[in-house]
Amino acid sequence: xxxxxxxxxxxxxxxxxxxxxxxxxxxxxxxxxxxxxxxxxxxxxxxxxxxxxxxxxxxxxxxxxxxxxxxxxxxxxxxxxxxxxxxxxxxxxxxxxxxxxxxxxxxxxxxxxxxxxxxxxxxxxxxxxxxxxxxxxxxxxxxxxxxxxxxxxxxxxxxxxxxxxxxxxxxxxxxxxxxxxxxxxxxxxxxxxxxxxxxxxxxxxxxxxxxxxxxxxxxxxxxxxxxxxxxxxxxxxxxxxxxxxxxxxxxxxxxxxxxxxxxxxxxxxxxxxxxxxxxxxxxxxxxxxxxxxxxxxxxxxxxxxxxxxxxxxxxxxxxxxxxxxxxxxxxxxxxxxxxxxxxxxxxxxxxxxxxxxxxxxxxxxxxxxxxxxxxxxxxxxxxxxxxxxxxxxxxxxxxxxxxxxxxxxxxxxxxxxxxxxxxxxxxxxxxxxxxxxxxxxxxxxxxxxxxxxxxxxxxxxxxxxxxxxxxxxxxxxxxxxxxxxxxxxxxxxxxxxxxxxxxxxxxxxxxxxxxxxxxxxxxxxxxxxxxxxxxxxxxxxxxxxxxxxxxxxxxxxxxxxxxxxxxxxxxxxxxxxxxxxxxxxxxxxxxxxxxxxxxxxxxxxxxxxxxxxxxxxxxxxxxxxxxxxxxxx
Ligand code: ADP
Ligand code: MG
Numbered sequence: 183x184x185x186x187x188x189x190x191x192x193x194x195x196x197x198x199x200x201x202x203x204x205x206x207x208x209x210x211x212x213x214x215x216x217x218x219x220x221x222x223x224x225x226x227x228x229x230x231x232x233x234x235x236x237x238x239x240x241x242x243x244x245x246x247x248x249x250x251x252x253x254x255x256x257x258x259x260x261x262x263x264x265x266x267x268x269x270x271x272x273x274x275x276x277x278x279x280x281x282x283x284x285x286x287x288x289x290x291x292x293x294x295x296x297x298x299x300x301x302x303x304x305x306x307x308x309x310x311x312x313x314x315x316x317x318x319x320x321x322x323x324x325x326x327x328x329x330x331x332x333x334x335x336x337x338x339x340x341x342x343x344x345x346x347x348x349x350x351x352x353x354x355x356x357x358x359x360x361x362x363x364x365x366x367x368x369x370x371x372x373x374x375x376x377x378x379x380x381x382x383x384x385x386x387x388x389x390x391x392x393x394x395x396x397x398x399x400x401x402x403x404x405x406x407x408x409x410x411x412x413x414x415x416x417x418x419x420x421x422x423x424x425x426x427x428x429x430x431x432x433x434x435x436x437x438x439x440x441x442x443x444x445x446x447x448x449x450x451x452x453x454x455x456x457x458x459x460x461x462x463x464x465x466x467x468x469x470x471x472x473x474x475x476x477x478x479x480x481x482x483x484x485x486x487x488x489x490x491x492x493x494x495x496x497x498x499x500x501x502x503x504x505x506x507x508x509x510x511x512x513x514x515x516x517x518x519x520x521x522x523x524x525x526x527x528x529x530x531x532x533x534x535x536x537x538x539x540x541x542x543x544x545x546x547x548x549x550x551x552x553x554x555x556x557x558x559x560x561x562x563x564x565x566x567x568x569x570x571x572x573x574x575x576x577x578x579x580x581x582x583x584x585x586x587x588x589x590x591x592x593x594x595x596x597x598x599x600x601x602x603x604x605x606x607x608x609x610x611x612x613x614x615x616x617x618x619x620x621x622x623x624x625x626x627x628x629x630x631x632x633x634x635x636x637x638x639x640x641x642x643x644x645x646x647x648x649x650x651x652x653x654x655x656x657x658x659x660x661x662x663x664x665x666x667x668x669x670x671x672x673x674x675x676x677x678x679x680x681x682x683x684x685x686x687x688x689x690x691x692x693x694x695x696x697x698x699x700x701x702x703x704x705x706x707x708x709x710x711x712x713x714x715x716x717x718x719x720x721x722x723x724x725x726x727x728x729x730x731x732x733x734x735x736x737x738x739x740x741x742x743x744x745x746x747x748x749x750x751x752x753x754x755x756x757x758x759x760x761x762x763x764x765x766x767x768x769x770x771x772x773x774x775x776x777x778x779x780x781x782x783x784x785x786x787x788x789x790x791x792x793x794x795x796x797x798x799x800x801x802x803x804x805x806x807x808x809x810x811x812x813x814x815x
Contacts, residue, residue, distance in 0.1 A: 202287035209236025220244035235348030248300030367392035460511025630776035654792035661760035
């Protein structure tokens with residue numbers, strides 16, 4: 183055996199180098215630290231200049247409070263900060279910085295020059311060159327602080343060897359500036375790279391204005407999130423606000439998701455899953471939305487002191503916070519794709535979600551091209567309203583179906599396709615379903631005229647002709663029925679237990695959560711032969727049980743993820759089941775079935791979008807037809 187190596191205390195310089203390795207890994211990180219300092223100093227304008235991706239130069243100039251001349255030297259020492267004075271302060275940090283490490287670390291690995299001039303004083307400057315502090319000298323600078331970093335990593339060949347190309351670093355720096363610009367609309371930002379201004383946003387009062395400045399036109403398509411009614415009474419003081427994109431705007435990576443916790447930009451990764459779940463099946467596999475989401479919560483419920491760069495934080499009630507986010511997104515999407523503007527005689531009849539409008543324009547058959555604008559209803563044509571009521575058509579008692587035409591359906595997302603694959607079960611017997619309750623939307627009484635291509639119902643709705651996608655509508659109706667019919671959710675004993683074929687990880691999840699499953703109506707028994715379901719919600723037929731259980735176990739795969747509240751689980755089950763059993767495209771309907779669907783359509787809260795967020799109907803105002811055929815004088 184060898185002798186034990188003796189322990190000795192490292193010198194300050196070595197300690198500094200070790201710490202610097204964590205805090206300043208790359209130029210973008212230097213930019214981040216310096217911007218944070220400027221924001222903490224209450225600046226209202228911050229200018230960031232970089233050369234060659236920051237490798238040659240980073241200069242950040244602000245008009246903030248400045249550094250007292252007697253503190254200039256101290257600001258370069260490790261663990262010297264003006265933002266924290268005691269251990270207790272750590273529990274409630276309100277500034278972006280607090281560790282007092284950034285300037286010290288940057289000065290270890292570059293030539294760092296700090297010039298500062300607090301209000302009503304003379305400018306002073308100090309330089310630190312690879313760990314060697316210089317003397318304080320007078321400097322002719324404007325009020326505020328200007329910090330220059332050059333020759334970064336020049337003395338760290340190993341670090342330098344691992345750096346990215348300047349262009350890559352520049353784009354990372356843009357990301358950093360954008361995320362801070364989004365979190366601080368009250369500060370104006372200018373980013374200049376190799377003498378070209380690549381981002382300039384003025385200080386504004388409203389977050390919306392900043393989003394327009396930063397995200398461009400795309401900001402106009404973002405929807406503001408709101409929490410479901412009653413959620414404000416749910417336990418917890420956390421609050422989510424912000425904007426999400428409609429499901430048609432997606433990105434391959436989650437890097438256009440900005441999360442701000444109490445105004446601090448943090449890594450979005452831990453939130454991606456909940457955000458996607460909030461979109462339900464509306465997002466294609468591997469796609470992410472664009473989002474700016476602000477979480478506000480008491481300072482003592484978030485620990486920012488877990489990572490040297492503070493990009494990661496820890497939340498005391500992370501699951502509760504994540505579920506709240508998911509609920510808000512789901513609720514927002516559920517309640518938005520409807521009611522854009524209404525242009526016809528029927529209030530509330532506007533058929534198309536914004537994303538669908540675009541799609542329809544592309545897919546419109548040739549005969550509709552000339553009538554494009556009026557048909558989509560997005561630009562109402564200003565035509566005189568007839569005074570006399572127009573005749574209302576009645577359909578013949580024997581139904582006319584125009585057949586022989588191929589139905590055109592928009593492409594399905596992978597998730598939808600998956601659902602439709604499972605949807606081979608018997609179609610619900612439309613005529614014999616329970617009524618849905620009172621009329622709750624603005625739709626008028628409607629009359630089916632005919633079925634087109636066995637897929638679309640032609641409907642007279644006062645002075646509008648509606649083309650209804652029978653599957654989409656039935657799906658939405660089924661969702662509401664399944665969701666609210668309590669009897670469907672009661673546990674029903676199965677005469678023959680349904681065996682479950684599970685792998686080791688699924689077994690572990692199942693065993694950990696068996697009580698939660700019982701709460702939503704599943705009774706699962708473990709026998710020598712394995713697990714089997716002996717009782718399950720009445721809603722589910724035997725052949726559906728195993729795939730369902732697999733879905734649920736997949737949901738529980740996240741470490742420590744609770745099975746969501748029972749309500750959410752029910753939503754999910756209703757959602758999955760609404761497609762199964764819904765009437766398909768290319769399925770003949772008789773008039774009484776069509777009438778029944780139209781009647782139910784008036785009894786659901788959101789008749790204009792199916793559960794996947796696609797439109798259920800297209801409207802053609804009579805006025806638009808008259809206009810198209812030149813019948814207006
Ligand atoms: P921290 O931000 O964690 O306090 P830093 O090393 O980043 O640590 O900065 C050290 C100190 O220098 C800060 O606490 C602050 O007092 C001062 N400082 C740094 N940058 C600025 C600036 N742009 N304006 C005013 N003060 C600054
Ligand atoms: Mg700092």
